[in-house]
Amino acid sequence: MSMASDQPSFRLLILTPDRVALDERVTSMRFQQPDGWTGVLAHHTPYLTRLVDGVMVYRVTENDPADERYVVLYGGTLQVKPDEVVVLTAAAEPGRSLQELEERLSERRAEESALAFDALLEFTKVRTALVRALTDLPETPEAIQ
Numbered sequence: 190m191s192m193a194s195d196q197p198s199f200r201l202l203i204l205t206p207d208r209v210a211l212d213e214r215v216t217s218m219r220f221q222q223p224d225g226w227t228g229v230l231a232h233h234t235p236y237l238t239r240l241v242d243g244v245m246v247y248r249v250t251e252n253d254p255a256d257e258r259y260v261v262l263y264g265g266t267l268q269v270k271p272d273e274v275v276v277l278t279a280a281a282e283p284g285r286s287l288q289e290l291e292e293r294l295s296e297r298r299a300e301e302s303a304l305a306f307d308a309l310l311e312f313t314k315v316r317t318a319l320v321r322a323l324t325d326l327p328e329t330p331e332a333i334q
Contacts, residue, residue: 197231200273203281210281218247240265
């Protein structure tokens with residue numbers, strides 16, 4: 190999507206340990222720090238801050254409210270540079286609406302629950318096999334005692 194050339198914009202780059210969650214030109218953004226909400230516009234003064242778990246809101250064009258988009262962030266840091274904002278976070282999930290994000294997060298929770306259940310089953314099998322192996326040990330020879 191192209192922006193009007195008269196709208197100042199900056200690059201929003203959101204990185205997680207395993208992927209680039211978002212790389213887009215935006216005109217503004219709002220996010221939560223430990224002491225509350227703040228925002229960034231193009232040409233903002235450089236700074237570094239810590240993010241809390243929550244939703245980041247950004248716009249790709251300033252005059253169209255339909256262009257408001259969202260990213261769920263799991264903590265992290267945010268660095269404002271001259272023409273770029275870089276976010277480093279444990280996990281991020283972008284979406285066009287809060288409803289879309291809620292649906293995606295519900296799906297992800299269901300997947301994680303299924304994985305956790307599978308891991309518990311696997312752990313139980315290994316533990317059971319270990320207990321069997323330990324209870325079936327032969328008597329210790331007298332020379333070792």
